[in-house]
Amino acid sequence: MSRNQAATAVLGFLLFVLTIGAVVRQSRQPEIVQITPTLTGRPELCLTCHQGIEEISASHPQEAFGCVLCHGGDGLALDADLAHATLRGGRAAGTTGNPSDLSVVEESCGGSACHSGAAENGRDHIHRVLTSVQATYAGAIAQVNYAFGQQPDATARWGVFAVQDDVITTNTGVPFLAEFSPGPDAPEAVHAFAQECQLCHVTAVPLAQPYFFRATGCAACHTVYENDGLYRGGDPTIAKDEPGHGRSHQLTTAIPYYQCNHCHNRGNYSLRQMTFLERDDLPGPHSLSAQEQRELDYYQPIAQFTLCEWELDCVDCHTNGEVMGDGDIHSNQADIQYVQCQTCHGTLAALPQLTTIEDPEHPAIISANLNPNYSVVVGDTVIATAQGETFGWVQWDGARLVETGKVDGRLYEVPLVMGSACQQQPDEQESHYCHECHAYEREIGG
Amino acid sequence: MIPNMSRPNFFEHLHPPTIPAREARFRYTFGLGGMSMLLFLSLVVTGVPLMFAYVPTAVAAGETIRAITYVAPYGWLLRNLHYWAAVLLVGLGSLHLLRVALSGSYKPPRRLNWLLGLLALLLSLLLSFSGYVLRWDVDTFGALTVGVNIVRQTPLIGNWLYELLVGGPYISDATVVRFYTWHTLGLSVPVLLLLGWHAFRVRRDGGISHLQSSHPPRISRRELVQREGVTMLALLCLLLGLALFVDAPLAPAVDSVNGPATAVTASIAAPWFFLWVQALLRHLPPLVAGIIMPLAVTLALALLPWLWDRSETGTAVWFNREGRLAQIIVLLIAAGIVLLTAWEWWG
Numbered sequence: 001m002s003r004n005q006a007a008t009a010v011l012g013f014l015l016f017v018l019t020i021g022a023v024v025r026q027s028r029q030p031e032i033v034q035i036t037p038t039l040t041g042r043p044e045l046c047l048t049c050h051q052g053i054e055e056i057s058a059s060h061p062q063e064a065f066g067c068v069l070c071h072g073g074d075g076l077a078l079d080a081d082l083a084h085a086t087l088r089g090g091r092a093a094g095t096t097g098n099p100s101d102l103s104v105v106e107e108s109c110g111g112s113a114c115h116s117g118a119a120e121n122g123r124d125h126i127h128r129v130l131t132s133v134q135a136t137y138a139g140a141i142a143q144v145n146y147a148f149g150q151q152p153d154a155t156a157r158w159g160v161f162a163v164q165d166d167v168i169t170t171n172t173g174v175p176f177l178a179e180f181s182p183g184p185d186a187p188e189a190v191h192a193f194a195q196e197c198q199l200c201h202v203t204a205v206p207l208a209q210p211y212f213f214r215a216t217g218c219a220a221c222h223t224v225y226e227n228d229g230l231y232r233g234g235d236p237t238i239a240k241d242e243p244g245h246g247r248s249h250q251l252t253t254a255i256p257y258y259q260c261n262h263c264h265n266r267g268n269y270s271l272r273q274m275t276f277l278e279r280d281d282l283p284g285p286h287s288l289s290a291q292e293q294r295e296l297d298y299y300q301p302i303a304q305f306t307l308c309e310w311e312l313d314c315v316d317c318h319t320n321g322e323v324m325g326d327g328d329i330h331s332n333q334a335d336i337q338y339v340q341c342q343t344c345h346g347t348l349a350a351l352p353q354l355t356t357i358e359d360p361e362h363p364a365i366i367s368a369n370l371n372p373n374y375s376v377v378v379g380d381t382v383i384a385t386a387q388g389e390t391f392g393w394v395q396w397d398g399a400r401l402v403e404t405g406k407v408d409g410r411l412y413e414v415p416l417v418m419g420s421a422c423q424q425q426p427d428e429q430e431s432h433y434c435h436e437c438h439a440y441e442r443e444i445g446g
Numbered sequence: 447m448i449p450n451m452s453r454p455n456f457f458e459h460l461h462p463p464t465i466p467a468r469e470a471r472f473r474y475t476f477g478l479g480g481m482s483m484l485l486f487l488s489l490v491v492t493g494v495p496l497m498f499a500y501v502p503t504a505v506a507a508g509e510t511i512r513a514i515t516y517v518a519p520y521g522w523l524l525r526n527l528h529y530w531a532a533v534l535l536v537g538l539g540s541l542h543l544l545r546v547a548l549s550g551s552y553k554p555p556r557r558l559n560w561l562l563g564l565l566a567l568l569l570s571l572l573l574s575f576s577g578y579v580l581r582w583d584v585d586t587f588g589a590l591t592v593g594v595n596i597v598r599q600t601p602l603i604g605n606w607l608y609e610l611l612v613g614g615p616y617i618s619d620a621t622v623v624r625f626y627t628w629h630t631l632g633l634s635v636p637v638l639l640l641l642g643w644h645a646f647r648v649r650r651d652g653g654i655s656h657l658q659s660s661h662p663p664r665i666s667r668r669e670l671v672q673r674e675g676v677t678m679l680a681l682l683c684l685l686l687g688l689a690l691f692v693d694a695p696l697a698p699a700v701d702s703v704n705g706p707a708t709a710v711t712a713s714i715a716a717p718w719f720f721l722w723v724q725a726l727l728r729h730l731p732p733l734v735a736g737i738i739m740p741l742a743v744t745l746a747l748a749l750l751p752w753l754w755d756r757s758e759t760g761t762a763v764w765f766n767r768e769g770r771l772a773q774i775i776v777l778l779i780a781a782g783i784v785l786l787t788a789w790e791w792w793g
Contacts, residue, residue: 004672011679018686022523025690032517045516074699076512086698 037066132325173328
């Protein structure tokens with residue numbers, strides 16, 4: 001065999017092997033899963049890899065929304081880097097990959113037909129959240145600045161980002177906040193506060209450790225994270241053993257207390273040391289029952305609370321307006337938190353305020369449609385609050401007041417103060433007076 | 447029936463019956479011209495099926511590139527082969543030019559063929575650039591924007607050239623159609639014809655450039671075709687290997703309405719073979735860096751057999767004494783391009 005023939009044989013064989021390689025690679029291409037969401041009319045291949053992921057919510061059906069409308073990204077690319085390079089909320093370290101992060105929420109969730117519409121239509125969710133103390137952190141900033149002589153009163157002037165409100169509807173609303181950034185002359189403590197103490201608002205990236213895992217933006221509350229931060233859903237691309245993921249790819253209004261507790265009841269800020277002191281009584285003994293664990297988790301050891309305050313979930317009492325804001329910029333959480341024991345239990349002199357739903361488009365019905373655990377129909381009589389909100393899940397059946405747990409659907413009969421042996425004074429109606437008698441003695445933990 | 451092996455086959459017929467042995471050796475030509483020829487044919491063979499899938503509009507371009515890359519069976523392979531054949535063509539074609547310049551093979555009577563080859567290489571660069579633009583992603587959109595605005599700097603005819611390329615005052619569907627048509631017809635057909643003419647001129651000019659001696663040892667064309675076959679097989683292995691293991695690049699899509707869709711901006715906008723122009727653009731006015739310098743390089747190369755080496759001896763001698771000046775100029779140009787490219791790539 002000549003040199004040419006030998007080389008031809010070797011190279012011919014190599015070409016054959018490479019051709020087989022191409023056939024093998026083609027045979028390993030993924031089975032394409034394509035959807036064409038009705039709202040965009042543009043095909044998307046995301047489910048090729050993410051087959052099995054949960055639908056985000058019943059109000060955002062996959063057939064209508066698909067993935068790209070909210071998440072951005074390249075829906076036609078099947079290369080992970082390219083597909084995700086343009087995701088809203090980013091991919092890089094320090095970003096969340098979360099389209100509801102407040103830095104991108106207007107693009108992802110906004111629009112007048114979606115969540116940045118008119119207040120009259122109840123579509124001003126983004127404006128309400130951006131102005132709320134949960135996002136601005138204005139209360140804490142004002143308190144610290146005031147305490148260290150940086151401002152003459154406790155009225156908010158700064159937030160973690162600049163924000164303005166053109167339509168003020170309450171007495172405590174302020175027109176705008178500038179971005180908080182202590183100047184060179186500010187006391188060291190204020191600098192330390194700016195450095196150390198800004199974990200507690202929905203734009204902050206949380207500590208990456210058990211109990212603290214959560215998302216940012218809308219998903220900080222509406223996407224449930226387990227305390228261990230592990231994903232329990234069906235998307236094969238999300239590692240099941242890698243902490244830092246939501247329980248599932250879902251938005252919900254059935255928000256369990258432990259989701260709120262990824263921020264609340266986690267410990268205390270020491271103003272003296274200007275540092276966060278994490279509570280140290282968790283997870284508690286292994287022998288605890290689920291109920292005992294809940295009782296231990298719910299509040300910090302020093303907290304005073306009543307039975308219903310840990311048997312129910314936070315969202316059973318705290319309203320949409322209190323939590324997401326009322327559209328005004330406030331200087332303090334106290335400016336917006338108004339629900340008291342009497343909202344549901346009434347007083348010695350009066351039943352709680354009730355209203356009968358007549359409008360089929362009533363917010364109580366719309367809210368109920370977003371929650372799988374209770375329903376409201378025209379003709380139902382429900383709790384109404386002093387601020388004009390309704391508790392559609394607490395209904396008067398003619399003789400009794402019955403609460404349906406928003407998170408688990410459990411039924412509770414709400415005891416009424418009227419006709420009871422309660423000895424409260426008519427001018428002592430705030431909850432802390434109720435705690436004088438009804439405080440619950442925790443038997444475990446601190 | 448066993449074919450009569452003593453009769454020359456089709457490929458053998460493309461060559462003269464015998465070839466001077468010295469110049470038929472691989473280490474004289476490195477097979478660069480033949481390999482470039484094969485690469486161009488590979489580009490036609492892989493390009494035609496891509497035309498069936500590619501839809502040249504601003505919206506559909508990126509979508510159909512993705513359909514080819516991710517959905518169509520063997521689409522990834524076709525696109526990768528097309529990409530790597532183009533990369534290799536620019537590389538090996540340039541090396542072929544260098545070989546011809548340094549071995550004095552441009553000297554009379556081959557001066558016309560030097561021009562034909564140079565023109566084919568220049569048009570191949572434009573073909574590569576238009577192919578790059580047809581990817582229609584944020585990187586190539588950046589290159590397109592820079593490129594057509596450089597063209598606009600051309601004195602007197604700049605605006606006319608711009609509109610000729612862009613198909614209107616703004617980049618739009620018309621731009622994609624124009625680049626597509628230039629790529630698939632307007633440039634590729636002329637290059638194909640030029641390469642045919644180029645090959646024909648090699649025969650007409652007395653075969654491969656060779657020493658002027660009376661009775662040099664010669665080899666048969668059968669031997670030559672076998673060597674070429676081995677080289678081509680090796681090249682195909684390289685091409686297929688690259689296509690199999692290294693995917694052609696693709697960047698985030700361009701928003702058809704608002705231009706680049708995202709804040710992801712490419713640090714490198716030009717395709718790799720124009721990075722040297724991009725490096726110049728950083729430091730010189732666009733007219734100088736984008737028009738005058740490339741034109742000067744082109745002219746310096748085109749006029750090489752007239753300006754820098756008018757001798758008729760030294761043909762087929764690597765680094766022949768007569769062609770010193772031409773060799774120095776070509777090497778300086780090559781070194782400049784390589785250094786600027788490296789600077790832009792790593793800098």
